Amino acid sequence: MAVLNRMDWYDLARTTNWTPSYVTEDELFPPKLSGDFGLPQNAWEKYDEPYKQTYPEYVKVQRDKDAGAYSVKAALERSRIFENADPGWKSVMKAHYGAIARGEYAAASAEARMMRFSKAPGMRNMSTLGCLDEIRHGQMQLYFPHEHVSKDRQMDWAFKAYDTNEWAMIAARHFFDDIMMTRDAISVSIMLTFSFETGFTNMQFLGLAADAAEAGDHTFANLISSIQTDESRHAQIGGPALKVLIENGQKAEAQKRVDIAVWGAWKLFSVLTGPIMDYYTPLEHRKQSFKEFMEEWIVAQFERALTDMGLDLPWYWDIFLKDIAQTHHGMHLGAYYWRPTLWWNPAAGVTPDERAWLEEKYPGWNDTWGQCWDVFIDNVVDGNMAKAYPETLPYVCNMCQLPILGTPGKGWNVKDYPLEYKGRLYHFGSEVDRWVFEQEPERYAGHLSIVDRFLAGMIQPMDLGGALQYMGLAPGEIGDDAHNYAWAEIYRALRAAKKAS
Amino acid sequence: MALYPLTSNFEGDFVLQLLPVDTENTMDEVAAAAAVHSVGRRVRDRPGCILRVRRQDAQEFFPRTMKVAESGLKPTETVEIIWQAA
Ligand SMILES: [Fe+2]
Ligand SMILES: [Fe+2]
Numbered sequence: 364m365a366v367l368n369r370m371d372w373y374d375l376a377r378t379t380n381w382t383p384s385y386v387t388e389d390e391l392f393p394p395k396l397s398g399d400f401g402l403p404q405n406a407w408e409k410y411d412e413p414y415k416q417t418y419p420e421y422v423k424v425q426r427d428k429d430a431g432a433y434s435v436k437a438a439l440e441r442s443r444i445f446e447n448a449d450p451g452w453k454s455v456m457k458a459h460y461g462a463i464a465r466g467e468y469a470a471a472s473a474e475a476r477m478m479r480f481s482k483a484p485g486m487r488n489m490s491t492l493g494c495l496d497e498i499r500h501g502q503m504q505l506y507f508p509h510e511h512v513s514k515d516r517q518m519d520w521a522f523k524a525y526d527t528n529e530w531a532m533i534a535a536r537h538f539f540d541d542i543m544m545t546r547d548a549i550s551v552s553i554m555l556t557f558s559f560e561t562g563f564t565n566m567q568f569l570g571l572a573a574d575a576a577e578a579g580d581h582t583f584a585n586l587i588s589s590i591q592t593d594e595s596r597h598a599q600i601g602g603p604a605l606k607v608l609i610e611n612g613q614k615a616e617a618q619k620r621v622d623i624a625v626w627g628a629w630k631l632f633s634v635l636t637g638p639i640m641d642y643y644t645p646l647e648h649r650k651q652s653f654k655e656f657m658e659e660w661i662v663a664q665f666e667r668a669l670t671d672m673g674l675d676l677p678w679y680w681d682i683f684l685k686d687i688a689q690t691h692h693g694m695h696l697g698a699y700y701w702r703p704t705l706w707w708n709p710a711a712g713v714t715p716d717e718r719a720w721l722e723e724k725y726p727g728w729n730d731t732w733g734q735c736w737d738v739f740i741d742n743v744v745d746g747n748m749a750k751a752y753p754e755t756l757p758y759v760c761n762m763c764q765l766p767i768l769g770t771p772g773k774g775w776n777v778k779d780y781p782l783e784y785k786g787r788l789y790h791f792g793s794e795v796d797r798w799v800f801e802q803e804p805e806r807y808a809g810h811l812s813i814v815d816r817f818l819a820g821m822i823q824p825m826d827l828g829g830a831l832q833y834m835g836l837a838p839g840e841i842g843d844d845a846h847n848y849a850w851a852e853i854y855r856a857l858r859a860a861k862k863a864s
Numbered sequence: 865m866a867l868y869p870l871t872s873n874f875e876g877d878f879v880l881q882l883l884p885v886d887t888e889n890t891m892d893e894v895a896a897a898a899a900v901h902s903v904g905r906r907v908r909d910r911p912g913c914i915l916r917v918r919r920q921d922a923q924e925f926f927p928r929t930m931k932v933a934e935s936g937l938k939p940t941e942t943v944e945i946i947w948q949a950a
Contacts, residue, residue: 738907750904755884790880
């Protein structure tokens with residue numbers, strides 16, 4: 364029997380809007396959930412998805428992808444890649460799985476919101492597939508690390524992290540709750556798929572896949588490349604929605620959502636991906652610096668995606684371009700210095716060779732972050748470890764929930780961006796974080812940062828032990844230097860040589 | 865006498881830190897308390913220098929003997945801790 368070509372029936376088959384007679388349109392599509400932006404249903408029917416896939420096609424392709432990723436895993440299971448991997452690389456995997464796996468599962472419900480509540484039939488179809496994608500990503504990124512749980516308790520955080528009050532997890536949840544769990548269908552499509560997925564997951568997954576292949580971890584490289592092929596499809600859900608909004612005079616609202624989501628995504632990547640690329644990945648396996656990745660994926664590609672869409676660059680673009688060479692160095696130093704509060708063991712990444720690389724990629728590194736590391740390294744070499752761990756909390760931003768930081772040493776520019784709102788003093792890490800809060804203060808005002816919680820007496824006893832317990836970090840999970848400070852030997856030798864001469 | 869939280873922005877360091885002080889502490893004592901969390905950890909000591917305290921973006925330092933209670937600083941307000949030649 365002859366089968367019609369997909370394009371002969373696709374548009375008709377997914378034309379599933381009708382005029383409701385038993386309920387009102389607002390009951391069928393509650394504006395709070397559907398986000399109609401005051402546009403009539405037929406405006407949303409003009410939504411035209413660039414990626415048209417039918418369910419049978421989807422199932423066939425996904426089945427092949429799964430077969431590929433799972434068979435690579437099975438083939439390499441006895442190769443002891445994990446056991447033999449550089450500890451810095453293990454930390455990359457732990458940080459990635461903990462921060463991402465359960466967030467993927469949460470993303471399935473964000474896709475489901477678009478699937479049920481969007482007034483655009485094409486969006487409902489695409490996000491049906493997107494929802495299945497995210498379930499797959501959640502399941503795979505829990506299944507793959509599970510093989511290592513018996514060898515290393517920190518691997519258990521692939522599942523555990525999302526439910527804890529560990530500080531980086533509070534930051535990740537605050538961001539994802541904001542852009543995908545508590546927004547209407549159209550805002551989800553703009554903030555999650557267009558802003559976050561087009562801009563940033565490309566970088567996390569393609570960047571990391573390149574590093575993984577270099578490090579010989581083909582299981583991980585295959586897994587995340589497989590995931591990325593789904594992301595690059597469903598990331599296209601937002602584009603046509605933006606088109607509808609812009610054509611109907613809603614550009615300002617659309618732009619605001621892009622600006623908010625891109626900034627939050629950037630901050631999260633500065634703490635998650637920045638340290639991984641520029642410090643944890645063994646020097647010989649690094650493909651590009653974090654800044655170079657950002658310039659290629661975000662600046663070059665995403666800039667084009669924005670302007671092609673008829674949107675403007677975010678108002679803070681100049682700040683952003685400056686920060687991509689700076690912020691993540693501070694995020695790394697902060698995460699490392701407060702390392703007992705991590706579920707992975709951060710690699711310091713500051714041997715003389717690594718510093719030479721950092722100086723080459725980021726001229727001035729030695730005179731700024733390097734000055735802080737000099738003091739730290741002296742303490743390690745002297746065995747003065749009491750000074751190599753913190754005794755208070757870093758102050759965190761009331762928007763991104765990450766430490767408020769800047770450039771140290773000779774380029775010292777650290778600054779607080781405070782705001783008093785209804786009698787409470789809020790602190791922000793940048794002008795942009797504060798701007799996001801000001802767009803909709805009541806949305807954010809009630810949230811307590813980890814420091815707010817500490818000051819409110821919610822963390823007891825009020826010391827490191829109490830904080831670790833509050834964050835859910837059990838013995839055997841608490842982070843420390845990935846290489847057990849073996850890297851400091853070279854500094855010890857350099858000092859001995861200097862003394863002898 | 866009451867515990868009072870401030871936020872320390874220490875010259876040369878990279879991050880703001882929670883700084884628990886007492887309303888009766890002088891500004892020299894505030895600076896010394898802030899130094900505990902920065903100097904010798906990520907910032908080198910500067911022999912021959914003292915540390916002064918000012919509001920963020922202020923030109924003038926608080927008088928060295930001024931108490932936190934007299935300073936008008938709000939809870940968690942950020943103070944800059946700045947090196948000054950003695
Ligand atoms: Fe995903
Ligand atoms: Fe996704």
